[in-house]
Amino acid sequence: MLFLVLSIICSVTVGVIFKITRNYNCNPAQIITFNYVFALLFCYFSFTPNLVEVTTNAPWNIYLAVGFLLPVVFLFLATSIKHMGIVKTDAAQRLSLFIPILAAWFIFKEEFNLYKLVGLVTGFFALLLILRKPTQNEQNKWLYPAIVLLGFGLIDVLFKQIALYNALPYTTSLFVVFCIALLVSTFVVVYMYVFKNVKFESKNILFGALVGLFNFGNILFYLKAHKAFSENPSTVFAGMNMGVIVLGTLVGLFFFREKLSKTNFIGVILALIAIFFIVFSQIR
Numbered sequence: 001m002l003f004l005v006l007s008i009i010c011s012v013t014v015g016v017i018f019k020i021t022r023n024y025n026c027n028p029a030q031i032i033t034f035n036y037v038f039a040l041l042f043c044y045f046s047f048t049p050n051l052v053e054v055t056t057n058a059p060w061n062i063y064l065a066v067g068f069l070l071p072v073v074f075l076f077l078a079t080s081i082k083h084m085g086i087v088k089t090d091a092a093q094r095l096s097l098f099i100p101i102l103a104a105w106f107i108f109k110e111e112f113n114l115y116k117l118v119g120l121v122t123g124f125f126a127l128l129l130i131l132r133k134p135t136q137n138e139q140n141k142w143l144y145p146a147i148v149l150l151g152f153g154l155i156d157v158l159f160k161q162i163a164l165y166n167a168l169p170y171t172t173s174l175f176v177v178f179c180i181a182l183l184v185s186t187f188v189v190v191y192m193y194v195f196k197n198v199k200f201e202s203k204n205i206l207f208g209a210l211v212g213l214f215n216f217g218n219i220l221f222y223l224k225a226h227k228a229f230s231e232n233p234s235t236v237f238a239g240m241n242m243g244v245i246v247l248g249t250l251v252g253l254f255f256f257r258e259k260l261s262k263t264n265f266i267g268v269i270l271a272l273i274a275i276f277f278i279v280f281s282q283i284r
Contacts, residue, residue, distance in 0.1 A: 003221045003222075003224040003225040003228055004221070004222075004225040004236060004239050004240060004243070005243070006217065006221040007217075007218050007219075007220075007221035007222040007224075007225055007240060008239075008240060008243040008244050008247055009247070010214045010215070010217035010218035010221065011214075011218045011240070011244050012244055012247045012248050012251060013214040014211055014214045014215055014218060015244075015248060016251060016255075017207060017210050017211050017214070018031075018211070019256070020207075021207050024203055024207075026201070026203055026204050026207055027192075027198060027201065027204050028074070028075065028078040029075060029185065029188050029189050029192060029198075030189055030198075030200065030201070030204035030205075030208065031204050031207050031208045031211055032071050032074050032075065032185050032208070032211075033071075033182065033185040033186055033188075033189045033208065034204060034205050034207075034208025034209065034211075034212065035208045035209075035211040035212040035215055036071070036178050036181050036182035036185055036212065037182060037208065037212065038208060038209045038212030038213060038216075039178050039212040039213075039215055039216040040175065040178045040179065040182060041212075042212065042213060042216045043171065043174055043175045043178060043216060043220075044175060046171075047169075047171035047172075047175070049169070049171055049172035049174075049175040049176075050169070050172055051172070051175070051176075053168055053172065054168065054172060054176055057167050057168060058167075058168055058173070058176065059161070059162070059165055062158055062161055062162060062165075063162075063173065063176050063177055063180060064180060065154075065158055066155060066158045066159065066162070066177045066180075066181075067176075067177045067178075067179070067180020067181045067183075067184065068180065068181075068184055069151055069154060069155050069158070070155065070177070070181040070184075071181050071184045071185035071188065072151070072184065073147070073148060073151030073152060073155065075188065076144055076147045076148055076151065077093065077148050079144050080092070080144035080145045080147075080148050083144055092145035092146065092148045092149040093148050093149065093152050094127055094241050094244070094245050095127060095149060096148070096149045096150070096151075096152040096153035096156070096241075097153070097156070097238055097240075097241035097242075098124070098153070099149075099150070099153025099154065099156065099157065100153055100156035100157045100160065101120060101238060103157045103160070104160075107157070113281050115277050115278075115280050115281035116235075116277070116278055116281035118277050119238065119274045119275070119276070119277030119278035119280075119281060120238060120274070120278070122270055122273055122274040122277060123238055123241075123242050123270075123271060123274035123275075123278075125267075125270060126242065126245075126267045126268070126269075126270035126271035126273075126274055127241075127242070127245060127267070127271070128267070129263050129264065129266050129267025129270060130245050130246075130249055130264055130267035130268060130271065159219070159222065159223060159226070160226055160236075162174075162177070162223065163223045163226035163227050163230070164226070164230060170223045170227070171220075174219060174220065174223065178216075222236070222240065225240070235278055235281070238274070238275075238278050239275060239278055242271045242274055242275055243275065245271055246268055246271050246272060246275075249264065249268055250268075
């Protein structure tokens with residue numbers, strides 16, 4: 001469970017950094033690109049991945065899919081926040097957990113006991129209550145949050161498959177995925193520079209380094225958690241998403257002075273109950 005807790009903390013920290021960058025008028029595409037530069041450095045110097053094995057023995061279809069989805073979904077996340085607001089975007093991102101939960105049931109053939117089913121149902125209602133906040137945005141561009149929901153759900157499923165691939169160390173797989181994500185995000189930044197005259201700014205490098213550090217930690221501990229719970233992927237899927245919701249809500253309450261309604265507080269309590277049932281189902 002330690003790996004899962006550390007992944008949750010890193011994930012929430014990435015969100016906090018992105019929230020702070022809005023006050024400095026930063027460029028999300030540049031931050032995402034430099035994030036992968038630093039994530040690659042952290043990965044290489046921490047684990048010294050053996051890239052020779054990758055040339056002959058690697059699931060390239062999964063690598064390419066994750067490497068493409070990671071930066072693209074991040075960009076759609078920023079676009080969704082712009083057009084639909086943070087609340088609806090956050091709801092789409094966190095409710096994406098039901099895609100990997102269904103995958104755990106139908107693809108990975110995981111057996112669900114009563115405790116886990118109760119936890120998942122309780123968690124679903126908890127998410128709805130926590131994310132029930134008023135918004136002033138009346139635009140109806142549902143394509144963006146829909147892509148966010150689908151994208152994060154698919155990324156979760158693909159990372160599960162990487163964690164279970166035993167022919168290569170998962171740290172090597174992580175390095176390759178970061179390389180592909182960097183190439184994709186660099187293409188986007190160069191396109192914006194050439195065709196839209198978006199200049200490079202040093203502040204984006206600084207925030208990119210911070211995001212890269214915690215993004216690396218988030219994914220690393222997430223993969224470690226999947227290995228620790230290899231027979232019960234839904235424990236990681238659900239625990240990660242609901243844990244991020246609870247911690248993110250508390251951070252917003254105490255550090256950003258965001259107001260929570262009684263409905264939100266009930267949702268937080270239900271989420272904690274849901275996590276208890278899921279963890280208890282693992283013990284059982």
